[in-house]
Amino acid sequence: MTHAAPLVEMRNISISFGGIHAVDDASIDLHEGEVVALLGHNGAGKSTLIKILSGAYKRDAGEIFVNGEEATINNPRDAKKYGIETIYQTLALADNVDAAANLFLGRELRTAWGTLDDVAMESETRKVMGRLNPRFQRFKEPVVKLSGGQRQSVAIARAIHFNARILIMDEPTAALGPQETAQVGELVKQLKDDGIGIFLISHDIHDVFDLADRVCVMKNGQVVGTARTEDVTKDEVLGMIILGKCPPGAIPGPGAMRDAA
Amino acid sequence: MSDATTHAPADRARASELGPVARFLKATELDTRMLGMVGALILIWGVFHVLSGGLFLTPRNLWNLSVQSSSIAVMATGMVLVIVTRNIDLSVGSILGFVGMIMGVTQAEIMPAIIGFGHPAMWLIAAFVGLVVGVSIGALHGFIIAYLGVPAFIVTLGGLLVWRGAAWWVTSGRTVAPMDATFRLMGGGPDGAIGSTWSWVVGIVACVAVIVMLMNARAQRKRFNFPQRPLWAEGFLGTLVCAIILGAVAVANSYAWPIGIVRRYYEALGQEVPENAFIAHGIAIPVLIALAVGIAMTFVATRTRFGRYVFAIGGNPEAATLAGINTRWVTMKIFMLMGGLAAIGAMISTARLNAATNAQGTLDELLVIAAAVIGGTSLSGGVGTIAGAMLGAVLMQSLASGMILLGVDTPLQNIVVGLALVVAVWLDTVYRRRIG
Ligand SMILES: Nc1ncnc2c1ncn2[C@@H]1O[C@H](COP(=O)(O)OP(=O)(O)OP(=O)(O)O)[C@@H](O)[C@H]1O
Ligand SMILES: [Mg+2]
Numbered sequence: 253m254t255h256a257a258p259l260v261e262m263r264n265i266s267i268s269f270g271g272i273h274a275v276d277d278a279s280i281d282l283h284e285g286e287v288v289a290l291l292g293h294n295g296a297g298k299s300t301l302i303k304i305l306s307g308a309y310k311r312d313a314g315e316i317f318v319n320g321e322e323a324t325i326n327n328p329r330d331a332k333k334y335g336i337e338t339i340y341q342t343l344a345l346a347d348n349v350d351a352a353a354n355l356f357l358g359r360e361l362r363t364a365w366g367t368l369d370d371v372a373m374e375s376e377t378r379k380v381m382g383r384l385n386p387r388f389q390r391f392k393e394p395v396v397k398l399s400g401g402q403r404q405s406v407a408i409a410r411a412i413h414f415n416a417r418i419l420i421m422d423e424p425t426a427a428l429g430p431q432e433t434a435q436v437g438e439l440v441k442q443l444k445d446d447g448i449g450i451f452l453i454s455h456d457i458h459d460v461f462d463l464a465d466r467v468c469v470m471k472n473g474q475v476v477g478t479a480r481t482e483d484v485t486k487d488e489v490l491g492m493i494i495l496g497k498c499p500p501g502a503i504p505g506p507g508a509m510r511d512a513a
Numbered sequence: 514m515s516d517a518t519t520h521a522p523a524d525r526a527r528a529s530e531l532g533p534v535a536r537f538l539k540a541t542e543l544d545t546r547m548l549g550m551v552g553a554l555i556l557i558w559g560v561f562h563v564l565s566g567g568l569f570l571t572p573r574n575l576w577n578l579s580v581q582s583s584s585i586a587v588m589a590t591g592m593v594l595v596i597v598t599r600n601i602d603l604s605v606g607s608i609l610g611f612v613g614m615i616m617g618v619t620q621a622e623i624m625p626a627i628i629g630f631g632h633p634a635m636w637l638i639a640a641f642v643g644l645v646v647g648v649s650i651g652a653l654h655g656f657i658i659a660y661l662g663v664p665a666f667i668v669t670l671g672g673l674l675v676w677r678g679a680a681w682w683v684t685s686g687r688t689v690a691p692m693d694a695t696f697r698l699m700g701g702g703p704d705g706a707i708g709s710t711w712s713w714v715v716g717i718v719a720c721v722a723v724i725v726m727l728m729n730a731r732a733q734r735k736r737f738n739f740p741q742r743p744l745w746a747e748g749f750l751g752t753l754v755c756a757i758i759l760g761a762v763a764v765a766n767s768y769a770w771p772i773g774i775v776r777r778y779y780e781a782l783g784q785e786v787p788e789n790a791f792i793a794h795g796i797a798i799p800v801l802i803a804l805a806v807g808i809a810m811t812f813v814a815t816r817t818r819f820g821r822y823v824f825a826i827g828g829n830p831e832a833a834t835l836a837g838i839n840t841r842w843v844t845m846k847i848f849m850l851m852g853g854l855a856a857i858g859a860m861i862s863t864a865r866l867n868a869a870t871n872a873q874g875t876l877d878e879l880l881v882i883a884a885a886v887i888g889g890t891s892l893s894g895g896v897g898t899i900a901g902a903m904l905g906a907v908l909m910q911s912l913a914s915g916m917i918l919l920g921v922d923t924p925l926q927n928i929v930v931g932l933a934l935v936v937a938v939w940l941d942t943v944y945r946r947r948i949g
Binding site: 329340358368396 | 816838
């Protein structure tokens with residue numbers, strides 16, 4: 253593997269729902285140990301774009317490359333095979349089962365007889381949750397009874413437990429308090445040091461600017477531009493988000509305002 | 514971030530002071546909803562006992578009740594999984610009728626011509642054919658529901674009509690009888706029960722199994738240092754369950770064979786009929802079948818991946834898909850299972866009747882759904898237990914046979930059962946809002 257091949261590259265991705273072009277000709281890439289923040293207004297198409305990567309949606313057009321090789325991702329299972337783990341904006345938890353069942357959903361630990369090894373799963377869950385949210389104790393309750401932040405911890409735990417190589421975090425701190433948010437920030441740095449590539453999605457630039465190596469801004473389903481965080485200021489990125497104006501430090505995408513004076 | 518699991522204060526709402534009852538329930542981890550059902554059952558039994566002047570709580574009536582509940586109880590275990598995934602199966606009664614007809618024709622008309630009447634493998638062949646047909650019908654329904662996207666309500670409503678019609682078609686409405694002698698054992702009766710000795714053996718094995726399971730669960734939790742139930746609570750649970758099992762065996766063992774059959778039994782042996790001859794029925798074979806199905810289905814629902822997926826899909830279908838679960842295939846398998854269970858129901862009911870009729874199982878779908886729902890299966894999905902559904906079946910059957918015992922007219926029986934269903938679900942809604 254050459255260092256030049258990005259961990260993930262999505263090229264010219266498009267998808268529409270009915271008449272709405274939710275994502276239109278978007279390209280984005282991610283390298284090992286890199287954090288790329290995906291920014292944009294509500295409805296810009298951020299979640300839709302990454303849901304194509306995670307196998308939740310089938311794209312209408314475009315290609316996905318993992319380690320420089322074209323990847324076939326038709327469902328969430330395929331994506332997981334490539335080491336792509338996702339924390340969905342909606343968390344995507346099975347509400348009526350407990351934290352351990354959610355953590356291992358689709359990848360249950362089993363005993364020698366092929367039955368569910370609930371005790372082992374609970375034990376693992378206690379370990380992971382101990383890292384994320386040490387005060388969490390409600391392991392026996394269905395997750396629907398947990399607070400928003402606790403649910404979010406469960407979703408994060410699920411994504412980081414299976415040795416992801418590519419992690420997608422769709423607004424992972426939306427329901428967290430300041431302490432837990434800081435903890436997730438720490439976690440992101442730690443995972444980055446382990447060489448994991450992370451897509452961090454937010455519509456609030458202040459959340460992610462300090463964590464990200466690069467930012468990619470979307471507007472109306474199109475990429476406005478991509479920039480290394482050293483090359484742009486927060487205000488310039490805000491300009492990209494709000495106006496679609498691509499500053500000199502950024503590489504413009506198809507969604508950049510063309511008649512910029 | 515550190516591994517501070519053990520030191521950090523627990524992150525939960527402050528627990529309110531518990532009274533003695535609540536403390537007891539918490540320690541034993543008894544399901545209060547289940548206790549409510551048992552309470553309702555005891556109440557119904559008591560009321561019928563008093564109203565019938567002491568006829569209800571007799572070994573004979575309880576034994577018959579257990580046999581009559583079997584077929585519905587078997588099917589209710591599958592209906593739990595169907596309803597948990599937010600589907601419904603309105604066709605189980607018709608599948609039962611059709612499969613019963615097929616099995617009847619197989620053992621009374623087709624196979625005797627090939628292998629001869631009374632062949633020892635006859636019952637196995639008939640049962641196997643029935644299972645294959647039942648599972649295939651379920652697979653067809655499941656395929657249309659899961660892969661073609663037609664709502665389960667519609668598919669199985671269609672199935673209700675189609676299979677009832679098909680049952681008629683098999684023999685143009687003619688009743689098929691008699692069933693094979695071995696096959697008939699699945700329906701109960703003096704021969705279709707395992708007698709007193711074997712009943713005690715079954716009871717004792719069951720008690721040992723319960724104790725081993727309790728100890729095993731405790732050992733597992735100890736291995737990982739998880740919180741455990743207090744010892745006295747474990748002891749209490751074990752004793753209670755064993756007492757119930759042995760009590761049930763004792764009841765089955767105090768229901769004697771009718772004197773005529775006893776006489777024939779001794780005559781066949783070439784012996785004098787002893788004075789005070791007493792031969793107990795013991796546990797009926799259909800009841801054993803139902804219990805075995807209940808245990809197997811509980812295992813499937815709680816200990817296997819398939820069961821976990823069923824509940825996950827019921828809780829949040831989208832999350833299940835995103836977790837990589839093949840929700841369509843799981844759905845199809847549920848309906849196949851349901852079809853297979855309807856076939857087992859058909860075995861029990863044709864064996865009991867010693868005939869296959871084209872009206873067999875009519876309205877069973879409603880009893881099965883009612884049993885599952887009364888047993889705590891939530892129509893909004895994600896919640897339900899096998900044991901609850903089986904208890905629900907016994908509860909429904911208790912109402913029905915209690916009223917028959919009292920000589921209540923059929924229309925009034927229907928009114929009472931209908932009201933009971935609505936009241937039970939209403940109480941359940943109240944319960945869930947308060948505690949659930
Ligand atoms: N399953 C769907 N069916 C129809 N339209 C959809 C679907 N998913 C997304 N859309 C539409 O696609 C567009 C992009 O939505 P998306 O969820 O990707 O936005 P987002 O950038 O993640 O916004 P937010 O910051 O609010 O999460 C929106 O107009 C949305 O209405
Ligand atoms: Mg979004």
